[in-house]
Amino acid sequence: MKTHALKHRGAPPKWSARMIAGAALLLLPAATWAAEDAWVPDHAHATFFRNNTLQDFTVQAMSQVSTTSGCFVAPEDYKFTNGTQNVPVGAGRVTEVLNIDDTDHCLESGDVWRFVLAMNGCPTTHEFRVRGDGALSVRGIPFVTSPLLTSLDFCGTLVPTRLFARGSYYESGVYITLGVDPYSGLGPTRQPSDPDQLTVTSYNTYLGTASKPERCERADAMARVLPQLDTDVLVLEEMNLREADCFDGVELAAYLWTGDMTSTNDDHIENDSYARSTSGSGTSPNGDDKYGPANGAFPYISQFVSGIPVNGFEFETGGVVILSKYPVTMIANRTYGDRSTPEQKGFIVARIHKSVLGAGARDYYIVATHTDSDADYRQPQIWELSTQLSQLVANQRIPAGARVILAGDLNTTAKQGELSPLAVDVQYSPGPGTESYGQQTLASYYPYSRDSRVNFYHNTGSTGTIDWVLPMSVPTGGYDFADPRSFSWHVFPIRETRFKFAELSDHFAVTGRFTY
Incomplete structure (x- = not known):
């Protein structure tokens, strides 16, 4: 026998296959994430895009907009996916688009970075701005540090977008989730009425x-x-x-x-x-x-x-x-x-x-x-x-x-x-x-x-x-x-x-x- 601090009381509800398919399933990230939901990187000062759509996107540009720390980072010092400012954010992928070596404290609370996102095949772009304390903004919305759900229009296609920022664990980080997960039915389903x-x-x-x-x-x-x-x-x-x-x-x-x-x-x-x-x-x-x-x-x-x-x-x-x-x-x-x-x-x-x-x-x-x-x-x-x-x-x-x-x-x-x-x-x-x-x-x-x-x-x-x-x-x-x-x-x-x-x-x- 072993005793420990009790963390649950009672069993969680049992869901049927139909309930699971139609609900905000815990097995996979869903559109109705709570405030604690995040994809948290294991390093500091990173910006990730998580693409839950069936379309491919591209980060066409990124730049340091302003700084209060007095530290400016040259473009060649950016660390992102492929060493260019055209970073593919493919369907179903989690893509790190920026990760700054912060030994010089180049991403503090007043430092602001800019990302321009486009859906492939569509000329429309949307701008995201990220602040060093984990706050973020899109389409001119004031910076927020709590999860923000908005919808972006790419050539008539509305893409629900979840903006999540965190300024604590491993310092600051920003996680931008595109779309509602279309793969939430991937869990197993059984057929209890068929012995074969x-x-x-x-x-x-x-x-x-x-x-x-x-x-x-x-x-x-x-x-x-x-x-x-x-x-x-x-x-x-x-x-x-x-x-x-x-x-x-x-x-x-x-x-x-x-x-x-x-x-x-x-x-x-x-x-x-x-x-x-x-x-x-x-x-x-x-x-x-x-x-x-x-x-x-x-x-x-x-x-x-x-x-x-x-x-x-x-x-x-x-x-x-x-x-x-x-x-x-x-x-x-x-x-x-x-x-x-x-x-x-x-x-x-x-x-x-x-x-x-x-x-x-x-x-x-x-x-x-x-x-x-x-x-x-x-x-x-x-x-x-x-x-x-x-x-x-x-x-x-x-x-x-x-x-x-x-x-x-x-x-x-x-x-x-x-x-x-x-x-x-x-x-x-x-x-x-x-x-x-x-x-x-x-x-x-x-x-x-x-x-x-x-x-x-x-x-x-x-x-x-x-x-x-x-x-x-x-x-x-x-x-x-x-x-x-x-x-x-x-x-x-x-x-x-x-x-x-x-x-x-x-x-x-x-x-x-x-x-x-």
Whole structure:
């Protein structure tokens, strides 16, 4: 048992798919942001444009208008996207257009900068002015330091524009959001009336160790957002976090399972002989004797890969857990032999039993893992997983022809066929952002599960999909599982706009919908 300051009372409301599609969805930034909503950069004195429209824009000019600090910055000293004063602000992109090295205090409260914005193909321009204390102005409106919502006319196209300024965290910053997010329907949707369809979502929570930034606050925000996901199965990675006085990974899993948000809710897992076990066997209880039936968004839970950690020892687990709307039975829980760190990386296999009144019942097998980022260890792990699956088939733990789905952070783009031992086929089409197997939805907006262009926490400058939800249906030497009749998948961000950075992880979530 672990106690900490209580941050929630009661469960958040459960939203239906229709309610989610039509509301100001917490999973994605919406037009009705509150005052706390922002995309906050991890450096000072920056100006960002966030383009939530389907049109491309350009910042045609920027200049320093006035200064009270006595510091003037030459144009060649500006730091912005491409080194010119024509900065593209593409559809669906977050673009840094100005970031001043403020060692000479060139962006103080009285210093004013000017930006001229145009929509591509339209001669109309609008001027924004930014002041060093985070205040801003557009179309001659007096400078304001609170969020301002206006509408700009570009050749007859009205573009709602949210101006947000902040003069505190990391000093001043300005965030200009164009348009209403047209992608707010990207979250998963399930079909509970069809036993032959299963929706599976994988999400790396970025809660792996105590070194992760804002870990307790992000876990707390995830407890508000993840219950809203309209998915049958939720696979979470990097749930290692275990700290006193912090809402951690075990407590987040316990809440999603039971709906209990009290400060001792981790007792559900710690005191349950099944949930805390590494046995790879047993069936998830729907609640427990101490607290009664589970009332969480996902009332069935797997074991954690390699077991749960104790306070302060995040390496004692593999950090992967499966939560489900339908009964869960453990098939395997194994730790990999080759690991680059003390973390007990491995995999779990769980059977999901989806029963629909009047339509029958079907079994699905979820293989969940988080393999190593170092290829020297990852590749042996993938082969070990393949070998172990062959043994599970040989021992009839997984029947021949079963519906088997791989989910997790595999730490590989699979471009070199690295996942082929796992009976999956990742197909790449020419051009960026077209990873596909079946159909990826709206690939041009969120083409990658890790994308430094639009993810606050993933700021390494890289892009790529390393998180996967795939049918294991390509025949191999050890097993031949069922082919889905159809399959689609897409990447989507999980954000909480009441959290100061909106973003909750350095990964986006990936959902696959399978029809057999």
